[in-house]
Amino acid sequence: MTDVRERVAALLAEHDPATTDRLDFLRARFDAGLAWVHFPEGLGGLGLPRAQQEIVEAELAAAGAPDNDPRRIGIGLGMAAPTILAFGSEELKKRLLRPLWTGEEVWCQLFSEPGAGSDLAALGTRARRDGDDWLVTGQKVWTSSAHTARWAILVTRTDPDVPKHAGMTYFVCDMTDPGVEVRPLRQITGEAEFNEVFLTDVRIPDAHRLGEVGDGWRVAQTTLMNERVAIGGRSTPREGGMIGVVSDTWRANPDRRTPEAHDRLLKLWVEAEALRLAGIRLRQQLANGAPGPEGSAMKLAFARLAQELSGLELEITEDGLRYDDWTLRRPDMVDFTGRDAGYRYLRAKGNSIEGGTSEILRNIIAERVLGLPSEPRVDKDVAWKDLPK
Amino acid sequence: MTDVRERVAALLAEHDPATTDRLDFLRARFDAGLAWVHFPEGLGGLGLPRAQQEIVEAELAAAGAPDNDPRRIGIGLGMAAPTILAFGSEELKKRLLRPLWTGEEVWCQLFSEPGAGSDLAALGTRARRDGDDWLVTGQKVWTSSAHTARWAILVTRTDPDVPKHAGMTYFVCDMTDPGVEVRPLRQITGEAEFNEVFLTDVRIPDAHRLGEVGDGWRVAQTTLMNERVAIGGRSTPREGGMIGVVSDTWRANPDRRTPEAHDRLLKLWVEAEALRLAGIRLRQQLANGAPGPEGSAMKLAFARLAQELSGLELEITEDGLRYDDWTLRRPDMVDFTGRDAGYRYLRAKGNSIEGGTSEILRNIIAERVLGLPSEPRVDKDVAWKDLPK
């Protein structure tokens, strides 16, 4: 078996992080198969068990090597890459994975539509065959990074005459192509983390298709299954995150304390601590190779806690009636701690909507974890075009 | 127009309440048409508008006349009587209504079954035609007063081969008939307010049928529409009911106060007061002839409040770990204030189940008040016998 430690040592010997250009180092790391060791050789990996990646990361971090800023390119790493690996042609894999991993090419995700949110399979963006190409027209929404992305993963409707899950096809889409228009989507916080993307006769070569025609739903499932679980590698310290901010606000503002707010804060403190502990437990399960379904409980609890905490914070802060800035900013990522209480209050409202609403999550928990029966379905056997919209 | 005041005066002149036997007085009142003035003449009424009843009640109360103890015979008055009036033969009306109203004959209601609670129309108690009679077999449950009742209103299944709403037939049932067995149903409080009633080949004459064969659902709707709204004639004083009991417990037990319990109590006090005000408003709307749908909000809120208040009470009372009495009692009616905190806690759990669960009530509010669309129905066009049970 390949010894990844030796590989890392060889990489570091040839490319001293202290003197090598960041991008050169990342490219070399990819070529050495140390990007994601469980990927095949030649595609940034070594065909090794996934668990060995941790060794690589630890050794490289210890050597002061640059990383590929994974938070910035999460969609590429977490969603696009596994899908391309599973369904792309060899040519596509060769062309796309290296710049994806190094961050040279940013990816975005063209899934949700104004009429297809929780019900992704209802989407209506049409792709029609045109010789060796497809012509794609439709509107996508909630696309983060669309304005900086070079590529997108895209799900379309290719056959409206069959039930909705059966008539979808999956592509990679070049965001620099004519017919792709990106508009910022302003949120209630004032900023625009996301975009609307309008596609008008965008020409996509059939070679950029992932999976079979009509098999887009299954391909999309691969993407979504790989959506990064919101569990970092390390456990949060006590009072990490929003509970710490709010606790400090409490400590700093004795004037605004009331017995009622006190008990509410303590309740939330208890829940935040229990959520932190549940996270530790989940990570220990994962490390043990026996992950439970508790991740979905954590997302549900996280959203509720963030909302209740930020609501309380506005009551106990000195200037709850003020806001820091309504100007339309375009942040790279959400920062709950860098801004003021009003921002946290408003932004946290999105926590129970983005990445699957809390309502959908409760359905999933009820059916998949608790095994409760599903509701009667009225949309299973109806052609997409005949569904009420 | 008949002057009810004159009628009352005449009744009182002939039957001095101070010297007349209670039952004699009630019978005379019925015969004078002053039982329920909106009923027809000869059946305890005068064919007058319902509103005039209030005059009668006020005048008779002022004269110290006995009443028919309406809380004890609520099912007869509120549910059986209007149904008999609407669907019974002249003979049945003559025979049944007078002793019903005077309380000489107590009524009970044989509707719910173990397998048909929220979904009353799923009931399976079978009635089969046998000459001029019907033979009825099945099990009913949650029957209050069954052990003291002479008569019951009963809904049965006469045709299992049609969809559930279409195959039901409604009867009055003599509770003294052979084949009627009443067993007390003990509750979590230890007592048995209700009964299970087992019917085994009970012979009911066809003359005791109310409404057409197969039309039992519609007849039952009449019964349920007349179920007494839980709004008395007078407004509750502030801190009336359970909030008063719990507030007094709070005042009496300074040792058990905590800031957390304090705010919880205040929240519940606020809601109890708002509920009281909503009741006043609803009564004013009724008096104004424009009742709103707020009664269902009040039942929902009442149940929740009773449960939260009694839960809190156990925490702030001296002896929350004790109970007053587990022996199987058979109370005539619920008394929330006469027993201890543990009883209230347990009994209040029934408030969100009896008389329509809070879940069913929320469905009704959502669909009938808010106009939200109904869920897909899977049981509308299926023969009763083919429904999954």
Add this chain to the structure above:
Amino acid sequence: MSDPNLLTSDVEEALRAGVRDLLADKADADAVLGRVESSSPLDMDLWRTLVDLGATSLPIPESLGGQGAGWREAAVVAEEVGRAVAPVPFLGSTLATAALLHLSDDTDAQEALKSMASGESVVVLAIPLSGPVDGPLARTVRSVADAGVATRFLVPADGGLHLVEAASVEPVVSLDLTRPVWDVTFADSGVRLTGSGESAVDSALLAGSAMLAAEQVGIAEWCLTTTVAYLKQRYQFGRPVGSFQALKHRLADLWQSIVLARAAALNAADALATSSADTRVAVAVAQSLCSTVAVRAAEECVQLHGGIGMTWEHPAHLYLKRAKADELALGTPGKHRATLASLVNLPG
């Protein structure tokens, strides 16, 4: 104690219809959204139309040019202002009106009420919208609602109430876009009105809280109605989203809360209108309940609209921001409950 009158009269409903029509016409969602980021966040044209309609001077006696109606009628307007999140100086002006009415033996107070009734001036009570009222004369009062359009201020200072022009009125980036706040600085102490400033402010807070409760009912109702309408026409999984039971139950619960909140708000307005001995209890009950219900309604509105509710272009956020700011305004629900505790002998 006899029962309060918790029905609205035909006259009150006619007033409501008039105000609602006007606001639907002049302050629809697009108009409000367009205005809030402008340099004139309050719509003074709309305000003047409300003045002409008599909707801003209902509790002011006819002898002073007002409508000589009362706080019940003013509550109807407050509710409609809430329903439209209309960007007009209703609350600041209401607080000043109540304070001035309390001191109406003073001729300067009378003159101020007259000029408010006619629309000639906008007087605003210079207190921080959330947080305690300062006792001594504060040179700068932070976060004063509606101050940007005030021509004069009532400033509590040295136990009295002073009618003053501000030295400076600085805009503040406000959480609530439709009722922004300003920092106001005073240089001189103006005219001191005869009478107790403290009891005038107390009176203003009582009336203001009751009107706020009515406003919160309006906010909550808009949120419920708008959400129900959206869920009827939004389809997912081949069904109207409003047919999903979990959402139906949440909306039924919300409706139930609004039924209680409405009764409490009507009771507070009626108590104020009839100078009931019960007014303080009625206001504490209404304000603590209606605050909570309005915030919940607005939060549910955003959540149940899904992504669209998170966008700037949908008006839901205007209601969320107003509801949350209203919760902080004139005392949080917890503070009103603490007040109640002492009023009804439930010591902590």
Add this chain to the structure above:
Amino acid sequence: MSDPNLLTSDVEEALRAGVRDLLADKADADAVLGRVESSSPLDMDLWRTLVDLGATSLPIPESLGGQGAGWREAAVVAEEVGRAVAPVPFLGSTLATAALLHLSDDTDAQEALKSMASGESVVVLAIPLSGPVDGPLARTVRSVADAGVATRFLVPADGGLHLVEAASVEPVVSLDLTRPVWDVTFADSGVRLTGSGESAVDSALLAGSAMLAAEQVGIAEWCLTTTVAYLKQRYQFGRPVGSFQALKHRLADLWQSIVLARAAALNAADALATSSADTRVAVAVAQSLCSTVAVRAAEECVQLHGGIGMTWEHPAHLYLKRAKADELALGTPGKHRATLASLVNLPG
């Protein structure tokens, strides 16, 4: 601080399986229901079987005849006792064990632990299950859990802890049928154990609270599992009731709460087992959260069973009564949060 170990080991799971099988066999719902109204509400045959299994002496050192395991293992048993609402003197005995372990330099304490481990005696800590621990020697201690089967008591008095036989043990009509309480009267002061009674009681309350949290997780899980099973097989409106979304969402939320409660309870047991400096925080977090979750689970269980859940014959009420009594036991959630406030510097 390094992360606590929040996984259960194979050994712990084997212990769980053994206890669970035993309780399923000897303490099923009918057996428990039949016993609770009898004159022997606690099942001492079952207790002796648990003793023989070693399940009652896990934290007692092997040198004293115990298992020499620890509080993590004891928590596994507590959870299973909760899941079965087994009528055995687990809590009273646990409190005494923890207090005696704290004073285990004392030879009388050692002897008592030995006789507890062997099953020869049941020692119970004589404190009111809810409400404050009396400082001075109380002649009658009210509402002592499991007292009816105790052979000796540990009585806190005069700053010490005394090993005493009771003069009288009076049954009390208890809210919790499966863990009834008794009033206990003492005539003499017995043997005073060496060491601080206060810190021994403190230690007992800490361990007892952590075990109670584990019990509450067991209660909550039984309620959730039983409700889910019922709603799968109960049909109304032609559908399994468990397919109705409003109920599904409530159960999903309940499951989510139990996930958090379980992590908190495991953490408290682990902290106790490892004598972590964090133990007080861990116990306050676990006890306040698990109390609330267990009560909610039991209340949902009754409600979602509809009428049947209100009947005496269905076991749901046993869990409701246990959950509610557990909430009052050893401090309400509000009291544990108040403790937490001072531990983590969140002053009121």
